[in-house]
Amino acid sequence: MKITIVCAGRVKEKYLRDGIAEYEKRLRPYADIRTAEIGEERMREKPSPAEKTEVLRREGARLLAQVPQGAYLIVLDVAGRAYTSKELAAQMDALALAGRSSVAYLIGGPFGLSDEVRRAADVRLSFSHFTLPHQLIRLFLVEQIYRSFKISRGEPYHL
Template sequence: MKITVVCAGKLKEKYLREGIAEYEKRLRPYADVRTIEIAEERMKEKPSAAEKADILRREGERLLAQVPQDAYLIVLDVGGAELSSEEFSAKIDTLTVGGRSHIAFLIGGPFGLADEVRRRADLRLSFSHFTLPHQLIRLFLMEQIYRAFKISRGEPYHL
């Protein structure tokens, strides 16, 4: 199984980098995980709706350009479906059994996602109705991917 995580922005906080590195290490027996970071678009303090849409479109194009062609694309989006850990694990299993050996996850920047990105998604996934920092979502995502593999294999999981 190949997993690609495409995201806007670099992780600045040491605790997030260390947490993600730990889950990447734990995932090695289950999947080949690769993270691709693109630079976040900058936005002035009070952009017009048109300026914001244009900035999100440009960032979205750069994000989508990094998604492997053969990958099933899951976009992290506050308006997406909410799945339990067991449902998420079952989704990954279904994709694998159906011959999808590459899953890409896409995380936008602090200003959200362009509609084009949402339309390109095979699945839009939400972790919460709360607004959460996009960098923190990266850690949540890695933990849930790891948990999904443990659930799928019936292995115990304790933090």
């Protein structure tokens, strides 16, 4: 399976970069994983609603341009559906059985997601109702993808 993680911004903290790198290394036997990063859009401190919408639209268009053609798009969205680890693994299995060999996960920037990105999603996935830093979500995401493969193959991993 080919997995692409599309995200706004770079991970700045070394401990997060190290954690992400560790799970990407663990994933290599299971999937071809790559990350496509775009620069975050800038927004002034107190934007008008129209300015915020426009910034999110521009960033969203740049994010969507990084999604591989034909990929099943899973957008991480606080307003999305929460899955258990077993449900995520089952969804990945169902995609593989349906011949969907390319999956893209999209993580927006610190200002959220545009309506266009939400509409483009095949699935909107929530990790929590908490607002979490998008850089931390990248670590959570690669760990959950790895966990999904372990669950699907019946290999030991703490549940």
